[in-house]
Amino acid sequence: MPELDTSFSSFGPQTALQRQDLRAQAEQMEGVFLNTLMSEMFKGINSKGEFGGGFGEETWRTMQSEQFANAIASSGGVGLADEIMRNLLSAQEGASAAPSNAYPSA
Numbered sequence: 001m002p003e004l005d006t007s008f009s010s011f012g013p014q015t016a017l018q019r020q021d022l023r024a025q026a027e028q029m030e031g032v033f034l035n036t037l038m039s040e041m042f043k044g045i046n047s048k049g050e051f052g053g054g055f056g057e058e059t060w061r062t063m064q065s066e067q068f069a070n071a072i073a074s075s076g077g078v079g080l081a082d083e084i085m086r087n088l089l090s091a092q093e094g095a096s097a098a099p100s101n102a103y104p105s106a
Helices: 016-043 055-074 080-097
Strands: none
Touching (some): 016 080
């Protein structure tokens, strides 16, 4: 059986720039998750008061929940970005430690 080249799946040592980029992506993912939670939370708020509800308020609430979520995530968040980063780094280290050929030649 021919050897399978898996060199594309091995990750070398991370540079500081790569780790910084990975951290930014993990924070962004945490922000998306928090935005989903906050959007659901805002759905329970009665909007028949001072603002009167309507399309404008719905749009404003969507933007508000997105900004709240991004602010929380970028200021330390709830720890989700740290866990995502740990898991991604662990997966990359595992991939680089894996044998280079999944199917050894006979």
